[in-house]
Amino acid sequence: MKPAKLILNIEKMRLSFATQVYRANTLRDVFVQTFQDPFSVLLKAQNRLEVIRDLNLKVYEGDRIALVGVNGAGKTSLCRSIAGYYTPTAGKISVHGKVRAIFDTMVGIYPELTGRENAGILVDFLYPNLVDKEEKIREALEFTELGHFLDTPFKFYSNGMQARLCLAVLTIDPTDLLILDEVFEGADQFFREKIAKRVLSVIERSGAVIFVSHSADQLQRVCNRAVLISEGRVHFDGSVKDTLAAYEKTHGKG
Secondary structure, three states: OOOOOEEEEEEEEEEEEEOOOOOOOHHHHHHHEEEEHHHHHHHOEEEEEEEEEEEEEEEEEOOOOEEOOHHHHHHHHHHHHHOOOOOOEEEEEEEEEEEEEEEEEEOOOOOOHHHHHHHHHHHHHOOOOOHHHHHHHHHHHHHHHHHHHHHHHHOOHHHHHHHHHHHHHHHOOOOEEEEEEEEOEEEHHHHHHHHHHHHHHHHHOOOEEEEEEEHHHHHHHHHHHEEEEOOOOOEEEEEEEHHHHHHHHHHOOO
C-alpha cells in the first residue's frame, strides 16, 4: 500500500514573543522613573513569552486534524505559523503544497463596497488561478441567499449576513492544506447548518485539514485525528475520542 503523502512537517518548532516587563510597584513609581531617567524605562530588558516549545507534528494527506487545547495553549499561534504569518523562533516548518488559512472572515473586506464587489475582490486575492471565476462567484453569491443586499454596502450588513458572504467565498475551492480556526463564529443560527455542509464539502475535497473549534460535536463530525496542545507542546495525538478524553483528564470540564 502506497504511504500517504506528507503535507506538513514541523520539527522542534519554538515560537516566542518579546515582552516588556516594568518592575515598578506603583503607577507613581513608573511616573517618577520616566521623568528621572526616561531612557532606562524605554530600554528595559525584554522578557520572552514562549508560546510554542519544541513542537513536532506531521500531517498527511487525508488527515482531518482537530486542534484541541485551552485558550492560550498556542493553537492559533501554531496555525498562524503554519500559514506563514509568524516566523518560528527556532525549528522548521515544511509545507508540501498550498495553504489556505481562515482565521478572520473579515480580512480583506472593504466596508464601503457592496457585498458583490467585496466577493469579487476576495476571489481575485484568494484564487488568482481559479478556472470559471465568474461562475464560481455567481454560485457563491447565490448560496448566501442575500438577494438584493448583495448590492448594498457591506457596512450595513448584520454580523450573520457578513459571515454568510465571507464564508461562502472562502469555501469556493479546496486546497492542499486547509486551516479553519473557529470558522462558524458569527454565522446566524438559520444559516449555520447550510454553511456547515459547504465547509464539510471543501474539507472533503482538500488534501489535509487542521480544524480549531471549542465544539466537541463539530470536531467529531469533521475530524479523523486530534492533537492536544498544552503549554505549547503536543500533549496527546490520537483519535478524536481519545484526545478529548485526554483533554478532560488534563484540564477538567471547565
